[in-house]
Amino acid sequence: MKSSSPSTLPPVAVGRILWSRVIWRHWKREPWLTAVLVGILSLGVAVFLSVRLANKAAVSGFGLFTESIAGESDFILRPGAGRLPVEELWRIREELTRSPAEIFPVLEVSGALADEPNGPLLRFVGADLVALQNTANSIRNDSSGPGPDSESDGQGRFGGEDSLLGRADRVLVGEAFAKRFQVEKGSVLSVLIHDRKAEVEIRGVLPANPNLPEVPDHLLLMDLPGLQALAREPDALSRVEFRIPEGVHFAENRRLVGERMWDFASENGYLLHTPEDRKSSVTQMSAAFRLNLTILSGLALLVGVYLILQAMEAAVIKRRSEIAVLRSLGVTPAQIRAAWMWEGVVFGILGSILGILLGRILAMGMVGAIARTVNTLYYETTTTSISLSGGEVLFCLAFGLGASLFATWLPAREASQTPPAQSLKQGTRGGGIAVLKRWPLGLVLIAAGIGFAFLPPFQSGIENQVPLGGYLAAILAVFGASILIGLLFRPVSRGLRSGRPGPMRQYAASQLQRPGGRHRLTAAGLAVAIGMSAAMAILVASFENTLTGWIGQLLKADAYVAAAGANSVANENTLSPAVWKEIEASEGVAGVDRLRRYSVTVQGREFFLGGADYNNDPERYLQLIWIDPPAKKGPRVLEEKMEQVHPGWISESLARRLSIEKGSPVVLPTPAGPKKIEVTGVFAEYGNETGTMIVSRRFTREWYGDERLTNMAVYFDEGVDAEEKVARLSEQFPAINVRTNARLREESIRIFHQTFAVTYALEAIAVLIAVTGLGLALAGLLLERKNELATLKSIGATRKEVALAAMWESSGIAVIGYLGGILLSFFLGWVLIFVINPQSFGWTLSYRIPWGAFAMLGILTVLTAGLVGYVVGYQKAQLDSDREE
Amino acid sequence: MKALQVSKVTKSYGEVPVLKGVSFGLAAGERVALMGPSGSGKSTLLNCIGGIDRSDEGTITIEEQSLEGLDENELCRLRRESVSTIFQFFHLLPTLSARENIEFPLQLAGLEGAEREERVAQLIDEVGLSHRADAMPDELSGGEMQRVAIARALSIRPHLILADEPTGNLDTVTGESILDLLAELSDAHGIAMVLVTHSESVTRICQRTLRMQDGVILEEIATAG
Ligand SMILES: Nc1ncnc2c1ncn2[C@@H]1O[C@H](COP(=O)(O)OP(=O)(O)O)[C@@H](O)[C@H]1O
Numbered sequence A: 001m002k003s004s005s006p007s008t009l010p011p012v013a014v015g016r017i018l019w020s021r022v023i024w025r026h027w028k029r030e031p032w033l034t035a036v037l038v039g040i041l042s043l044g045v046a047v048f049l050s051v052r053l054a055n056k057a058a059v060s061g062f063g064l065f066t067e068s069i070a071g072e073s074d075f076i077l078r079p080g081a082g083r084l085p086v087e088e089l090w091r092i093r094e095e096l097t098r099s100p101a102e103i104f105p106v107l108e109v110s111g112a113l114a115d116e117p118n119g120p121l122l123r124f125v126g127a128d129l130v131a132l133q134n135t136a137n138s139i140r141n142d143s144s145g146p147g148p149d150s151e152s153d154g155q156g157r158f159g160g161e162d163s164l165l166g167r168a169d170r171v172l173v174g175e176a177f178a179k180r181f182q183v184e185k186g187s188v189l190s191v192l193i194h195d196r197k198a199e200v201e202i203r204g205v206l207p208a209n210p211n212l213p214e215v216p217d218h219l220l221l222m223d224l225p226g227l228q229a230l231a232r233e234p235d236a237l238s239r240v241e242f243r244i245p246e247g248v249h250f251a252e253n254r255r256l257v258g259e260r261m262w263d264f265a266s267e268n269g270y271l272l273h274t275p276e277d278r279k280s281s282v283t284q285m286s287a288a289f290r291l292n293l294t295i296l297s298g299l300a301l302l303v304g305v306y307l308i309l310q311a312m313e314a315a316v317i318k319r320r321s322e323i324a325v326l327r328s329l330g331v332t333p334a335q336i337r338a339a340w341m342w343e344g345v346v347f348g349i350l351g352s353i354l355g356i357l358l359g360r361i362l363a364m365g366m367v368g369a370i371a372r373t374v375n376t377l378y379y380e381t382t383t384t385s386i387s388l389s390g391g392e393v394l395f396c397l398a399f400g401l402g403a404s405l406f407a408t409w410l411p412a413r414e415a416s417q418t419p420p421a422q423s424l425k426q427g428t429r430g431g432g433i434a435v436l437k438r439w440p441l442g443l444v445l446i447a448a449g450i451g452f453a454f455l456p457p458f459q460s461g462i463e464n465q466v467p468l469g470g471y472l473a474a475i476l477a478v479f480g481a482s483i484l485i486g487l488l489f490r491p492v493s494r495g496l497r498s499g500r501p502g503p504m505r506q507y508a509a510s511q512l513q514r515p516g517g518r519h520r521l522t523a524a525g526l527a528v529a530i531g532m533s534a535a536m537a538i539l540v541a542s543f544e545n546t547l548t549g550w551i552g553q554l555l556k557a558d559a560y561v562a563a564a565g566a567n568s569v570a571n572e573n574t575l576s577p578a579v580w581k582e583i584e585a586s587e588g589v590a591g592v593d594r595l596r597r598y599s600v601t602v603q604g605r606e607f608f609l610g611g612a613d614y615n616n617d618p619e620r621y622l623q624l625i626w627i628d629p630p631a632k633k634g635p636r637v638l639e640e641k642m643e644q645v646h647p648g649w650i651s652e653s654l655a656r657r658l659s660i661e662k663g664s665p666v667v668l669p670t671p672a673g674p675k676k677i678e679v680t681g682v683f684a685e686y687g688n689e690t691g692t693m694i695v696s697r698r699f700t701r702e703w704y705g706d707e708r709l710t711n712m713a714v715y716f717d718e719g720v721d722a723e724e725k726v727a728r729l730s731e732q733f734p735a736i737n738v739r740t741n742a743r744l745r746e747e748s749i750r751i752f753h754q755t756f757a758v759t760y761a762l763e764a765i766a767v768l769i770a771v772t773g774l775g776l777a778l779a780g781l782l783l784e785r786k787n788e789l790a791t792l793k794s795i796g797a798t799r800k801e802v803a804l805a806a807m808w809e810s811s812g813i814a815v816i817g818y819l820g821g822i823l824l825s826f827f828l829g830w831v832l833i834f835v836i837n838p839q840s841f842g843w844t845l846s847y848r849i850p851w852g853a854f855a856m857l858g859i860l861t862v863l864t865a866g867l868v869g870y871v872v873g874y875q876k877a878q879l880d881s882d883r884e885e
Numbered sequence B: 001m002k003a004l005q006v007s008k009v010t011k012s013y014g015e016v017p018v019l020k021g022v023s024f025g026l027a028a029g030e031r032v033a034l035m036g037p038s039g040s041g042k043s044t045l046l047n048c049i050g051g052i053d054r055s056d057e058g059t060i061t062i063e064e065q066s067l068e069g070l071d072e073n074e075l076c077r078l079r080r081e082s083v084s085t086i087f088q089f090f091h092l093l094p095t096l097s098a099r100e101n102i103e104f105p106l107q108l109a110g111l112e113g114a115e116r117e118e119r120v121a122q123l124i125d126e127v128g129l130s131h132r133a134d135a136m137p138d139e140l141s142g143g144e145m146q147r148v149a150i151a152r153a154l155s156i157r158p159h160l161i162l163a164d165e166p167t168g169n170l171d172t173v174t175g176e177s178i179l180d181l182l183a184e185l186s187d188a189h190g191i192a193m194v195l196v197t198h199s200e201s202v203t204r205i206c207q208r209t210l211r212m213q214d215g216v217i218l219e220e221i222a223t224a225g
């Protein structure tokens, strides 16, 4: 048996023996504990995945129409502002005579349901149906799946489109639309376009085609001339799309068409881009919202890692003396580590798989809530469907596995490095993750975090500023705080001893006086969850505070008039001159602020151009809140043109996006050619993140040849009952939206709260999970201290007293976690508001701490923890007394 | 050949010296009792010999192999092949039955099949546990657990067994029977033993007794065994 080679061990599969004899046995002996471990892990993965999925659904919902119908187009030509005259189409055709590009002119108009003027935004898309039909057919021929024929007419994807040609009252919708609005072929819908009501008949429902993306559920497809007639925009196009037929010369053709159209676009002041450009620019619109979700998924990730770390550490610490025995029997540290790491792998895979299933289910619930918010605020999306791609699954597996391995590696390394004699002596106390005891490292991390916070944003692509420094600062602060939280144990223990503590409180205090690795880890996990949630709460409170102040100051008129769909930034509906002039002239109206909003693109960035003229009353006109005020004040200053230069005010988000400030010149593309603007003021705006430039409507009227209005603020004569007057106007103009000041305020705040509804829900989940983690950790702690509990009982402690001790200890840890978390949140909140927020969407917010909510959070956390502690203690005390003899 | 040679071993925990130059030797098959008040450094010395703790200075030589030069893997190999430890608190692996606990070191040593089974059966028989072989540790009494620990220590046929208060947690009668068992097996297999103890009765199975105090060996007495 004694072999002669001294340095290598005999080639025995020690790993296999450890598995079958130790690890597997543990699982079998304590299936419940194993299940909890896997459960915790899967919870971490699930939260992470569901937030990711929901996030993705929220941004992927946006798709250009042709992506749904004609497949991906290669280029899109758009005007920098306004519409594209239809004559341009002939010029384009000429340019491309010998190039094999398919050309799709498109007009897009927004609308709403007549009986729900503030309901979902509809999007009418007018396209050249004949051209689309050909393309769709060719796509269909390529695909091997079942044909997408609608019903029995066999007319291809747009079933019976002949009957649509030129018709202003016939539309096609997708299956999703039919389902959402409960309509079918033959139904007649009453819709609002601009300020007019119209009826359209649904001539067909496009069946879902597995080979093509789903037609969005807010989209109505029409023949181009039909929509032009319906919207009273004859000869107008929103854009022209180009598709290069596939084939051997595809790349070359694509390049050729791209070059030609690029020249054409630059010569005529148009914009040419690919669908991806546009998509990324539009997704930017929901930056605030995505930021919100990004932080939440970060929170989920960290809480997940801590939970997993806690669970794995528990498992390894519990077996510490076992590890020592194994080593005394001649198993090497590396072998032990490897076995435990493999256990981590198995847990990681099991937990991830479960977590992915669970996360998918969670995401479905979440997506509904997110979709509602995004739809209201930004644009209609098809977020009802979430897609779990293979990549996403792999990513989550990697996350779960990585977290689990990290969580196993740390304690396994510690346990296998400690001399076994020492481990045997220490039992389950002491030891643990040594890093958590190095508080100077914590200070260094925090200091580094503060340093990173001052880094400029990382520029990735034209519209993509990533506040990398801010995120790094947050992460470092989180780790730093996890370490520094150890310093809170002594003071809290002392606090627990204050007054005249009974023996159980004394005992609990002694536990906290010399915290084990378990204690530290538990408190750290709790602190991170609370810290991140509280930081979000600071962000939301600051946001709300700023926004309500802004709304309060901005909304000074008595009533607000807009076309249907006014709650959405993406609304393009307008009021015709006949309508707004009649309102303005009606009895009791003292004056109005008029606004016409356009979309323009400068330096590749799309934003809003507002043509405003203000009520000519020095007291009663729209007063903006200034970040950098103009030199001159008054309702007419915007009209004062200085030698070919027009004064303009910009919002701070636009200032950030275009990197301009007061005094900067901007050249604006308009249908009347480029116009020079000088920025004379920068104002605050929290309604959208795209940004706005305001010039006098005197100029935009000229440039666009347009008398329509987007909305209007109305001031009544003194003594006019606003409610009554608004009711009368609503009756008179049923297709438009007239709201009192109070009503608009209320709606703005409601929308705001809706935006953050998901946030609140997820925060609650995070804290709940953290407290659950605390409960589990406590159960583990008490389990480890079985002997100690037995001793307590042997010297006469009742079961209730043992439970009381556990309650004190648990509450103590909760207090530590809570205090640490709140302190952390002050810093994280600062990073969110002053670093991440301005860098990602450029809003000035005032820092505000929601003390009330914090107090509530504290009370809830400590009470819950105390309760959990009591219950766990009571249970463990019982089990022990049963087992004793 | 000497089973063990300890010379001038020192060890301290932080500032506190626990072993202050301990030297003694052990012939093959010889049994020695190590006595002394608690805190005198007995366990520390034993742990250093067993390689589950490291001494600061001095040399420990087991079968002509000095521990100081060995790395962690070589120490493991030593424990797997020639030195066994028996603890006061038994330290059985809680997930394994009595039989499996005894079998475990043999598995580590790569012994397979019938040979292993035979050896385990024989060990169970030798320590008188045939009727409890499939019980789990938490179903065994203290004496039974120590018997399992002894069988486990014997399984690899070590040349040296280190026993730290093997009877410290047992009643007198059980303790006596464990001592008889140790003596019998040590004689039968020619295994050298260091027995740390508080009780004078251990000396009856040992050829020599070392008295330790404050980290040094005060005297050496030849005894009955
Ligand atoms: N891990 C340790 N850290 C600090 N001191 C220790 C440690 N282990 C043992 N000691 C000290 O070393 C001395 C000897 O301990 P030990 O060898 O266990 O004594 P014995 O076994 O003779 O009772 C004691 O004073 C004890 O306090």
Ligand SMILES: [Mg+2]
Binding pocket: B042, B043, B044
């Ligand atoms: Mg001792």
